[in-house]
Amino acid sequence: MQSASEMAERLLAGDRAALARSISWAENADPRYPGLLGSIYPRVGKAWRIGITGPPGAGKSTLTNALVAHLRERGETVGILAIDPSSPFSGGALLGDRIRMEERTADPGVYIRSMASRKSHGGLARAATDACDVMDAFGFSTILMETVGVGQSEYDVVAAADTVVVVMCPGAGDGIQAMKAGILEVADVLVVNKSDLDGADRLALDLEDAVRMRDIRRPRDLAASARWAPPVVSTSATGAGDGIDALLEAVDAHRAWLEAADLEASRRHRRVDQVRRVVGERLEEELWGPRGKREQAETLLGNSKTPYDVAEEILNSVLESRTGAGPDAGDRTSTPGDASR
Amino acid sequence: MSERKIRVLVGKPGLDGHDRGAKTIAAVLRDHGMEVIYTGLHQTPEMIAETALQEDVDVVGLSILSGAHMTLFPRVREELEKRGMAHVLLTGGGIISAEDMEELSKLGFSKLFGPGTPTEEIANWIQSTMEERWKNEEVSR
């Protein structure tokens, strides 16, 4: 059995197997992960994190692949996290995004990891952030996170990125539909992919109009977002890869802008979110895990109390036991988290 | 560690394009709650081993119908070892004669499945073998 410090040592020495295993620890909420993160935390924060999301069929994987090629050409190393949904029935998942990036498998400057969304929405965003931290500490200069969909959990995931790219294409993901889903609000860069298809120009115009008229407010930074107008970039990721340069330029522009504005504040927000998720997961485990309060709740409900009474009682018992529990209360998490109260 | 899932790589080494079996078994393993990484067709042994490493899989399952298994299966095994991935559970299927199965089992392919094997049988075997392994890990910890 590897200890957290051994793993950290191997990871920082550039051992790819250690990188892969560290991400598994994060994903599985292995008890050794917090210690590992503690050891590598000083090395986290150098990579630029790009989240890529959009409706199914918008061509995200192909676009990601084209982006990687361009990033590699300019000498960057790239870590990729490809997230796909788990089956709600079996909890299993079929992860096939690598097919698109097959020729990257042998590239030592690229690492690709597939991740299933598993069951809890907060858990995915937590694990994805952890995976990014690990790749960041490993030393990749850019990290790409790719998720499919336009829902809340995708938003949570990409919100952990520095730059959020929302990909749409004519037909597959109707622009108006996306706007209704609020996806424009998270976007730092909007992409109309498959720009050779009918309706692409129209979609790009619609999006530009929407941006111009928008009252887009990104919840994670109200003040800053009011000043950044997401550019709309047209791409055709197959074949010659038209527009990929323009997309990278837009990402770079957003980066320059954010660095000049308040990158630290933006990242602090992200870390607070992570603290919130860790706390949430721990509480969930504490309350409803195998050694949790289910039995107690059943007993109390049996005494003809209402669900509210029972909830109150359980909450009180947890809070009391915690305040009395002394110094071990928070030591499993080394993530700084002063803003959580 | 309740969140741990069995991660399986389903790979098609070699040049044959018959992926009906591989895709079907991938879907069945997913339905058994596993996380399946499907590599796509026409993979070299190096690509399969490198993917196994990057994805930190527990199991590598190979499918070949071209008759090249006696060459390619051992090569995958070598490439995995080279990357420190000797611990993964190796299995596979295809048109493989009993003698070939015997020979491959000496090379770490502890179980191979011939044509017509119910997919449930394969899924159950992977599940029980992995559960056994994990139990032993817990004990040794």
Place this chain on the structure above:
Amino acid sequence: MSDTETSPAPRIETVDAAEIWRRAMESARVRDAEFTSISGAERRPLYTPADLEGFDHDRDLGYPGQFPFTRGVHPTMYRGRLWTMRQFAGFGSARQTNERFKFLLEKGQTGLSTAFDFPTLMGYDSDHARSLGEVGQVGVAISSLEDMETLMDGIPMGEVSTSMTINGPAPILLAYYIACGERQGVAPEKLRGTVQNDILKEYEAQHAWLIAAEPALRMITDVMAYCAQRVPKWNTISISGYHIREAGSTAAQELAFTLANGMEYVRRGIAAGMDVDEFAPRLSFFFDAHLDFFEEISKFRAARRIWARKMRDEFGAKDPRSWMIRFHTQTAGVSLTAQQPENNIVRTAIEALAAVLGGTQSLHTNSMDETLALPTEKAAKIALRTQQVIAEETEVVHVADPLAGSYFVEAETNRLEEEAEAYFKEIDKRGGVVPSIHAGYIQREIHRSAVLYQRAVEEGRKKVVGVNTYVEDLDAKPEIELHRIDPAVEREQHERLANLRKRRDAKRAASELDDIREACRTDANLMERFVSAAHALCTLGEICDVLREEFGEFEEPNIF
């Protein structure tokens, strides 16, 4: 209908009989089984005139040799000529396959059919790193004109018809064949045969592709145009449902996707500036014959009817030969079992009979040992004899389309046509066949059917003798002799290639490859260049590398 006024009684009786039967069915106990086809189509217990409402003999059936060809493409059908018995063969070296060809011709086979190994199918030379372990395994290895010459050694190319099952690199293999004929002194005009050359179904099901879809389609129209001029007796494409079906599709999907692919090739030919009647008569088709006897027969009939209607009414073809689907059939490899392999002889016989009753033009019957390895001579002979028994000992060949008029078969033919039409609409909605492939739509449909069928077998709803019913000891080794490929074949191919590269005029070969590269960048017909390169002993891998570099490789969509 003046009769009914004078004698209404029989009508009432019929209604009563139907009613009585319905009640009997309702109250009767039926077996605990799923009454569906292998494709999952619901089956009624009885078919009656009510199932053929609106049926019109002249419009829907007609006569053999006449539009819409439901009853067959020849007026005489098998009274004129039996189908071609064409057993697919190929393994190991060109020398070994040449010997098997001669053996089959001697046993009464009437056409040659070549299987290639995976490196050849993917456009790699036998000595390429990716060919490791694959050389000669599932077919013959052909890396150059010299290999082709060995393959055809002593076989009169002006007399036999040869089918070559290859797609991505098909134009190059055809070029080798043409060049080989020229070296034997047989002019291209005299060559007869078929090259499969159907790349769309490769993307959809079989997955031996070479380059991206658009340039691959351009090469196909190059072959069509070249052959129309120079090799007029050559079937330039065999549009294949076989592999779609073997990948797990239903009968309706096989029918629909194959014909949709066919129509796409027709569109491409027209777009390339050809007259539809110039190339359409040389299009041929290739279907699977599965175990569902009536569904299969109906599928063949529906295929002829749909194609005739499309070609005449949508594509404006004038030549009746453009309206006809002529097809080759192979019995279903997927229906064979590794367990109790002798039972496969029976399965194959039933499937072969369906193909004959469906009016096929040529037929391959699988050998009983094919799920285990390549067929032995004995197994291959039994497979061929199966066809000969049907042709010579049964009376089914005397009558054209003998099942026409059967309520069930006609209703089934109609159903399959309707389902195919529904798929054509779905494909159109997605912008055509190529966008449907890129989006993974067709692959996903096939995959879904495959999984549903597998589930039905594993749950015991579909029975397979020897697999989930009447099972015998699973560990018992098959008693049939297995055919193996000697690993020496790979070594010898390496030596042959090394030797060829040393011997040939290197400058000439290099300049031929440059010419191909040049031609890729213009609209020039690539076939001219391939034949010329074949004579200069350019290898398959060298030519395909140029194509891969110039055109880019096909990217497999993720269908999950």
